[in-house]
Amino acid sequence: MSVQRLVMPPLIGWLLIALDTSADDGRNAPLTIESALAQRLINPDLPQSEIEAYTESHILPMPEVTTVGEWETYAKKVREDVLKKVVFRGEAAKWRTLPTKVEWQGEIEGGPGYRIRKLRYEVVPGMWTAGLLYEPEKLSGKVPVVMNVNGHDRPDGMAADYKQMRCINQAKRGMIALNLEWLGMGQLATPGFNHYSMNQVNLCGTSGLAPFYLAMSRGLDILLQHENADPARVAVAGLSGGGWQTIFISSLDTRVTLCNPVAGYSSFKTRARYQSDLGDSEQTPCDLASVTDYAQLTAMLAPRPALLTNNAEDNCCFKAEHALPPLLEAAQPIYKLYNKPTNLRYHINNDPGTHNFLVDNRQQLYGMLEEFFLGNLDKNAAKEIASEDELKTKDQLHVKLPEGNLDFNSLALQLSDGLSHSQPAGAGELSAWQTQQRPKLHDIVKLKAFHTLAIQQSQRNSENLSASFWWLRFGGDWTVPAVELSVPGSKSKKLAIVVADDRGSSLTGETQHLLNDGYRVLAIDPFYFGESKITKHDFLYAILVSSLGDRPIGIQAGQLQAAAKWAREEFGCEHVKLVAAGPRTSLISLVAAASGDQFETLQLRGSLGSLRELLEQNKGMDKVPESLCFGLLEQFDIPELVLLAGPDRVQFVDASDRCRTELQSVMKAYPKLSTNLFAQPTRAAGASGDE
Known part of the structure; x- marks a missing residue:
């Protein structure tokens, strides 16, 4: 994975699409955490254009055949593959x-x-x-x-x-x-x-x-x-x-x-x-x-x-x-x-x-x-x-x-009743188990390893706050907006990447707390969220992405990992923390952390305790398009993903009773590694920093 930084985008056409031309986007408001997070960075039509281009470019063409025999060999193979690999x-x-x-x-x-x-x-x-x-x-x-x-x-x-x-x-x-x-x-x-x-x-x-x-x-x-x-x-x-x-x-x-x-x-x-x-x-x-x-x-x-x-x-x-x-x-x-x-x-x-x-x-x-x-x-x-x-x-x-x-x-609930999940026998087996299981997770979510093109769009400063606005271009296919916030003059080597199901006041408060705690904050909207949300028929495109052989959650987790790698090199960070608010981005973040070592710590708010909750609530692909990933619950549930990420690295804030119940097995098996697995929410002071 290579990382590049440019001050100007290489393609004028892409720049014209990416630029947002709306007048009231928060650029002229006094600089606060809230106004910085609310500032629109990309054109609302860009995610739609990118998903259309991506899906169309991955469609299989008709084979070139010249005889009936060649065609029948091809058709027989397709029938066999569709029935075996799809149906x-x-x-x-x-x-x-x-x-x-x-x-x-x-x-x-x-x-x-x-x-x-x-x-x-x-x-x-x-x-x-x-x-x-x-x-x-x-x-x-x-x-x-x-x-x-x-x-x-x-x-x-x-x-x-x-x-x-x-x-x-x-x-x-x-x-x-x-x-x-x-x-x-x-x-x-x-x-x-x-x-x-x-x-x-x-x-x-x-x-x-x-x-x-x-x-x-x-x-x-x-x-x-x-x-x-x-x-x-x-x-x-x-x-x-x-x-x-x-x-x-x-x-x-x-x-x-x-x-x-x-x-x-x-x-x-x-x-x-x-x-x-x-x-x-x-x-x-x-x-x-x-x-x-x-x-x-x-x-x-x-x-x-x-x-x-x-x-x-x-x-x-x-x-x-x-x-x-x-x-x-x-x-x-x-x-x-x-x-x-x-x-x-x-x-x-x-x-x-x-x-x-x-x-x-x-x-x-x-x-x-x-x-x-x-x-x-x-x-x-x-x-x-x-x-x-x-x-x-x-x-x-x-x-x-x-x-x-x-x-x-009810069929899915019945199937889930018969599932069992592998866990290491004890703390001494954890590392070997992680090494063995991570490739399985990568294959299930079709984890994407992206190269990153980082483009600094603009920068603003006030007495109490410094804000830089970025386009993170992943793999030449996806443009993700990112807001970098720090205390002016800070030389902290700690970075927190923040994602949320819905950017709101809670994210503002969390960002303030992180800044107070000495972190540089990078708030991003991964594929399908915030400014990266597709404007028309969003979940149907997610279904199409899965049909192409990719998985939305693999794209999203890959973007988080690529953002962390870029941030380490760009800011010289020695510690990267991933913070998620909401059940969907919490699952994405947990998969990202479980898939590698880009994050030293992971903090989740509003996380599911079990993927089975999606079945119990009868959540469809139209509501949680990345969460219903083929085969994920068959191999891993939330406790196994926590073990893959490292129980000493994951923290659930204000966890639900279900979450606490499901993770009892982890706490009992790894008491020394899970002492900070649960935490009460920190009530941060309101955002500040007028320009």
Whole structure:
């Protein structure tokens, strides 16, 4: 890691973005600790620009292939890697091998020529979902089957009228249609099934994506177990989140022979630029973008018939003009390699043109089913069969689910109950244990080792306070604002780096106390906090960063370590203390301290006592995007991180009862090293120092 100091930035373009042009930013206010910490140093748009550039630059390109054989070798490898490295990690590897358990709950009258059978099936042990099978009354021989998946329709779920209509039309065309409830929607629209809660499963070292995938895979199992199912004619179709389900299962499971994703996905590269396309946790799962991109997944549909449907004026996401071209650009050459270019179709909906799977889009699907499954090229055959008077109410379609049905939150809590953590046998084993465990922590958080470019933006002085304002440029990707405060004339070799969930009066008071105690203070806003906070769709970009193979907490911890290394060299510091206020920055700081030796001491306010608290409070990725790091709780909890950092170096200020309880084991095992583990808050005097 190299450290540089410049008085002028090397890139004028970056300077123009970084400079903040707002007039009222505290620069003209009297110099106090409060005004210095409140001074804006970077343009509010800079973090947004940096995250867009970073994510877009890390998207995998399409491979260059010239033969079907080369492509199939690549596609096979991608399928294997996605399933092994993304979908079936941890306990999910066991779930994958379990048979599909289905329970039928009778049938209700459908309409002329078909019936509706109710069912429920187990996705993973203890988690069930509901389904409706639309079955023609007269069946003979083998017939096409269609799995209809739905998107983010929380109120109606599988009872949505537009979904019922296409299932009815499929049944009236002699097909067996399966209408599935989606996790988190309709009957499963509960807080514990919130899609951002699936990352709680990730925290425990098991893929939260697995239940989504298994819900689809087992749906195909149910269809293909039907005695009249034709395995050569298997279709999947869905809107929005259902469009995502369609591309995901169809690209990875070759049992699907025709698919129609509707306004449900785009290339990761497109998403980096168009915030409307940033997907939820399941659509942007951890590490997927490090293996493949949705452009490649689209090409992996070849040579099977596929219809990509997007809407011209989509008011939600995946608008045709930006979402569709990159997908076709990737997939069309592969279909041509197979000499099946016409098997790949697309449709741009203009009526109504908004986010929909209404009659125009449905008729495009019917046309594909008629042509490829029934051999019927008559355009009139694609017209929707009027069936509005056959739609059922939500109550009529209700499927009884088991009591105590698991959701993402309760599944994560169950998984966490089975976790155990390694700790050294005693003080004599601590050093060797740290050496052994730190590489594991580095790998889990994907710790970043940054070189630092430090740029002093400005400096101000008063009788009682000296303030310097910095840009810390980490790795050429991230610009972090830093405020350096000291007592004029001080030659102290002690430095305190201060971070907080929310800069406020408490940080002002803490800074005053540190200055009074002889410290030089460096207050910084790491990635995602304060001035470094992304202005639009912030947590969705954090999800995308995790999908790229990085972890937000690894970036943040790396920034803290790099800042400490720079400060040692810049100020000649012999002692660097890290101070954090708030549960999120406390965890980041604890990971940073546990990952190396940059900090002599660590002081935490408002820290969690256990990562399990995130599960107990049902915190989703939208609330704590860096904290739900894949596999962190599987290997380490707060006590183990304290041991990695050194129990003689960590201090919890005004700790919660939970924190004290969880750390009893550390205090008992290392009584001589943990005498200062807990401290009462110091009530500092107010800030002072008028200019």
